[in-house]
Amino acid sequence: MSYRLQLQTIVSTNYLPRHFFRYTSTSSRLSFSTFCCAKLLEMEDFKFGSESSVAHPVLLHNKISAIRLAGPQKLQVIADFDATLTKFWVNGTRGQSSHGLLQQDNPEYDAKRQQLYEHYHPLEFSPTLGFEEKRKLMEEWWGKTHGLLIEGGLTYESIRQSVANANIAFREGVSELFEFLEERDIPVLIFSAGLADIIEEVLRQKLHRSFKNVKIVSNRMVFNDDGRLVSFKGKLIHSLNKNEHALDMAAPLHEQFGDIDGPTDDNASLKKRTNVLLLGDHTGDLGMSDGLNYDTRISVGFLNHNVENSLSCYREAFDVVLVNDAPMCGVIKLLSHMCSSGK
């Protein structure tokens, strides 16, 4: 009797997720006994809070088991920043993004950047333009914006002030999430098409501490001795190349937060961490792990708006969906399953 037939004699196929057989046939880590446990396991275990939704609990259970078996030394977390680590709604209005909050203390240049936004933003979502065309336009937009920031004489002090005045807030539990991961030496890669220096300042001002395991992969600025922006370093990261070779781009950029001269993991060591917990708020964020030949990935999707229309799509795309600006406690619970040493 084949392996697959044995499974079918025990478990009703109606119960199986649609792509379960594909998963089991390609993953050597999953065992028959693991699968039986999953069937017997109380499904309540996969409710990571009242605002969570899991379409395929058996598949999720098997992924958790595979990651737990490999141990925390094989795990890394890859997270989007805006509306994933930060809240969608802040003080009753739409929270600002790391890009959108920047005021460069030069109204003329703020207005010029706004004009660029008004021109390029509709093109980014145009249904008539092809991907390559859009990609060129995004490169153009980001390039011009960065040029204006330099030309307008952006200072680090303006970033500090912009963040202090911004309507931006982390989800509840982000600090606890980073602490949980730091205690277990699990790296967190925050991947963003925004500006690394702003994200770091938001972390500094809103969390009031640094985490040695948290690294930013984003556009990074170079300031002169007077604190004035003079250039950008590394490859330009925009909204349409954000997911390409994420970990390769991380290599020269993921300097340690709060200690840029300190030791850094190289991307080879990140690539050895072949299990991933991915956090994002768009289905496109799933591409953040594309540069990694991972063994097992668990994805958590934050569905922040248009829940009724998008939930079924998100449930199919992500292993766990969290709605309504859910706090991070569900993710911490998920991680504690993944990192527990018990059976």
Ligand SMILES: [Mg+2]
């Ligand atoms: Mg986002």
